[in-house]
Amino acid sequence: MxxxxxxxxxxxxxxxxxxxxxxxxxxxxxxxxxxxxxxxxxxxxxxxxxxxxxxxxxxxxxxxxxxxxxxxxxxxxxxxxxxxxxxxxxxxxxxxxxxxxxxxxxxxxxxxxxxxxxxxxxxxxxxxxxxxxxxxxxxxxxxxxxxxxxxxxxxxxxxxxxxxxxxxxxxxxDNIGWVLDEGSHIIEIDHSIVGKTCGLLPVGIESTMLTTEGLQWNLTNTESSFNGMVSTSNAVVASEVLVSTTKPIFWCIVLAPRQG
The missing domain is CATH 3.40.50.10240 (Thiamin pyrophosphokinase, catalytic domain)
Incomplete structure (x- = not known):
């Protein structure tokens, strides 16, 4: 595992x-x-x-x-x-x-x-x-x-x-973001805190290979770079998001609207 x-x-x-x-x-x-x-x-x-x-x-x-x-x-x-x-x-x-x-x-x-x-x-x-x-x-x-x-x-x-x-x-x-280093990650999603819209941004690297689960548009060993594909305006559809990346990548997700 x-x-x-x-x-x-x-x-x-x-x-x-x-x-x-x-x-x-x-x-x-x-x-x-x-x-x-x-x-x-x-x-x-x-x-x-x-x-x-x-x-x-x-x-x-x-x-x-x-x-x-x-x-x-x-x-x-x-x-x-x-x-x-x-x-x-x-x-x-x-x-x-x-x-x-x-x-x-x-x-x-x-x-x-x-x-x-x-x-x-x-x-x-x-x-x-x-x-x-x-x-x-x-x-x-x-x-x-x-x-x-x-x-x-x-x-x-x-x-x-x-x-x-x-x-x-x-x-x-509007949002929260941090860097996922190379490797595999599980991001716990609490929709009382965050919304659905998210992104995986290849900042500071030439390219990375991404595999995800829990997103509306999942990636399977897909190359991401500024010269190619960047996963923006994606959406979370599960209580956990799994991300595997061969290089560090910046993850961001919108905050949920304030209630009341």
Whole structure:
């Protein structure tokens, strides 16, 4: 029997007890309060990548003014203080930086111009892990929308991290994605969390041979490449999706519409 890697994104389930430590990295891209609260509650350490602090601050300020949350009372940014803000600090606004600094949140200026703000935050997670002797699940809030160059960077970083980390996910209000390394995989599908539309994207490789089960349009030892076939707009039709790939491939699936 094949040795298949099992995947579950149960951190998107409400009130799910975590099996591992989880770190959240908030990027400088828009996100909704509902998704933010779900990921904040699912993680035990949170970091804003430079301008991600602006996004967090503004969302909580707007929510407090509008009293928009029906599930919990939010008085403002004081209710959700990140553990760290890190980057080259060219995006964070002075008022946001001053606010968080006044609340005791470390604001770290990393001058390394050869690494992005996201990379700087990943290094911080790795530093903490060395002290804990335990690898965290990394959840990136953002990174798959907005500027194309930043999206490609997210895909590249996940591709590179696959050899040294077991779980790195990128999540937006539209979808969740991660890299399936070469080999066989089982992806558990919970349709209270995700919808049906999915894709298998050959990013960072010349080509791969794919075999799948559980999709509307399954592949059987089919070559996938940017010069040939790419499985986009596919659909999940089972409670599990099986993927076998000869090279790493990026898997993505839409999030289910918010109920209510």
């Amino acid at each position: 094949l040795n298949r890697r099992k995947w579950s994104f149960d951190f998107l389930q409400v009130d799910k007890t975590p099996s591992k430590r989880r770190s959240l990295i908030i990027l400088n891209q828009p996100f909704t309060l509902e998704l933010f609260l779900r990921l904040w509650d699912a993680t035990d350490w949170r970091c804003c990548a430079d301008g991600g602090a602006n996004r967090l601050f503004d969302l909580l300020q707007q929510t407090a003014k509008a009293h928009a949350s029906s599930e919990r009372v939010i008085d403002g940014p004081c209710d959700f203080l990140p553990d760290l803000i890190k980057g080259d600090l060219d995006s964070i606004r002075p008022d946001v930086r001053d606010f968080y600094a006044s609340k005791g949140v470390p604001v770290v200026h990393d001058h390394d111009q050869n690494s992005t703000d996201l990379m700087k935050c990943v290094v911080e997670v790795q530093t903490r892990e060395a002290q804990q002797s335990e690898q965290n699940i990394i959840i990136i809030l953002g990174g798959l929308s907005g500027r194309l160059d930043q999206t490609i960077h997210t895909l590249q970083l996940l591709h590179k991290l696959r050899k040294e980390r077991s779980d790195v996910y990128a999540v937006t209000d």
